[in-house]
Amino acid sequence: MPELEMAPIRVMLVDDSVVARSIFSRVLGQHRDIEIVCEAADGDAALAQLNCNDVDIILLDIEMPKRSGLDALPDILVRSNGARILVVSAFAEENGSAALNALSLGACDTLAKPGKSGFSGKFSEILIDKVVRLGRSRRNTKHGDAIAVAKLAVEYQSLSRPECIAIGASTGGIPPIYEIIRNLVPALDCPIFITQHLPDAFMSFFARQLGGLTERTVSVATAGEVVKKNHIYIAPGDAHLTCRRGKDRIIIDRLDQYSHSRYCPSVDAMFASLAGIYGAGCMGMIFSGMGNDGAAGASDIFAAGGTTLVQDVESSVVWGMPGAVAKAGCASAILSPAQMTELLGRIAKSR
Known part of the structure; x- marks a missing residue:
């Protein structure tokens, strides 16, 4: 299915920090196979965005006002049409139990959010790699393997x-x-x-x-x-x-x-x-x-x-x-x- 392989990986950013969303958008936007399609400042706003946007990957913060990422995660999974969730949060390193809770609820992977001065270099490379691999795996699993099972x-x-x-x-x-x-x-x-x-x-x-x-x-x-x-x-x-x-x-x-x-x-x-x-x-x-x-x-x-x-x-x-x-x-x-x-x-x- 060549058209699926050529289509960019569609990403939604969910983070209450405007600065963090801006940095994620800039880092991921430089990759030719990634497209940022929407953003949300909390869990409820993310659910609303999913009503009108089809995405492959959701970058989800854990600690947010109104509705946290952990609280909204099960509902996001139901409404996301199979999108992969990558938790990007300081809690992914500082609070191992919170990160593991996210994985047990259905998140695919976690990545510790660095301090304000650490968003470049290695973090950017790791973030891009995780988004690309999760995005491609979603399409391969969704479209490429069903016939092989039988x-x-x-x-x-x-x-x-x-x-x-x-x-x-x-x-x-x-x-x-x-x-x-x-x-x-x-x-x-x-x-x-x-x-x-x-x-x-x-x-x-x-x-x-x-x-x-x-x-x-x-x-x-x-x-x-x-x-x-x-x-x-x-x-x-x-x-x-x-x-x-x-x-x-x-x-x-x-x-x-x-x-x-x-x-x-x-x-x-x-x-x-x-x-x-x-x-x-x-x-x-x-x-x-x-x-x-x-x-x-x-x-x-x-x-x-x-x-x-x-x-x-x-x-x-x-x-x-x-x-x-x-x-x-x-x-x-x-x-x-x-x-x-x-x-x-x-x-x-x-x-």
């Missing part, structure tokens, strides 16, 4: 109860992770390992939020821990979550470098490690995310006789990571998070 889905009859569940995700992956963990039946008590691409500073907030959704013990993984049932282990943001087999137990490891992946933490590193330990008992799950992290690791799970479930294109914010696994022929099934929840419930009843 061709790539692998037929499966029944799955046995896993000995471990390994979850990998990035952009747009937090809401489906929360849905899966919130709805896990107690009978499925195997250890769960999660690699979610997030800054290291966010990981403790992520663990705390996830822990509030389940009776299971949730923690950021620490090297030397003994793996236990009914525990959920989250990869730290600055290292890879792996495991090793001890004499009569499985032990958490921290891998500081993994040459086979450019991502840190890496889903590939976690999948490869767990496939080697649990073999056919390893179940991988890949949720929304840019890039291809998890594809090589899913191949390792497949080779070990395990299974990998991937999120479907319709429910994914970005079908990069799930699509890479599917296109490699390593997806045991392509499902929505709700379908995965139902499948896990059925598996838990099997013997």
Whole structure:
């Protein structure tokens, strides 16, 4: 669809600061593939703008008068016709819980707003890169992958109860992770390992939020821990979550470098490690995310006789990571998070 590729990425700016909106407009406006189509000073004004403007990307501040970005975010998502939301706020760095709340509500990414003297240079480059990548991913997911799903889905009859569940995700992956963990039946008590691409500073907030959704013990993984049932282990943001087999137990490891992946933490590193330990008992799950992290690791799970479930294109914010696994022929099934929840419930009843 050449006309879609040539059309500029349409952006709405939502920030109560006229100065900030002016700077964002100037920074983004210099890129030939970006068009600023409207602005708003608060959440309610943003909703009004969405009544008459179709946009691809929404830059959203968190702290605003009248109606904050967090309060308006769910309504903005409903009215935005699939636009990607990038939270650009000082709170994205100063208040990790607020930034994580935005991601859990459906924002795609966050970026810390610098001080008045720091809007040029590296910040501008990062902002442009995030807007372009999110804008292009929206169009690829919306228009380019729907036909591929029917061709790539692998037929499966029944799955046995896993000995471990390994979850990998990035952009747009937090809401489906929360849905899966919130709805896990107690009978499925195997250890769960999660690699979610997030800054290291966010990981403790992520663990705390996830822990509030389940009776299971949730923690950021620490090297030397003994793996236990009914525990959920989250990869730290600055290292890879792996495991090793001890004499009569499985032990958490921290891998500081993994040459086979450019991502840190890496889903590939976690999948490869767990496939080697649990073999056919390893179940991988890949949720929304840019890039291809998890594809090589899913191949390792497949080779070990395990299974990998991937999120479907319709429910994914970005079908990069799930699509890479599917296109490699390593997806045991392509499902929505709700379908995965139902499948896990059925598996838990099997013997």
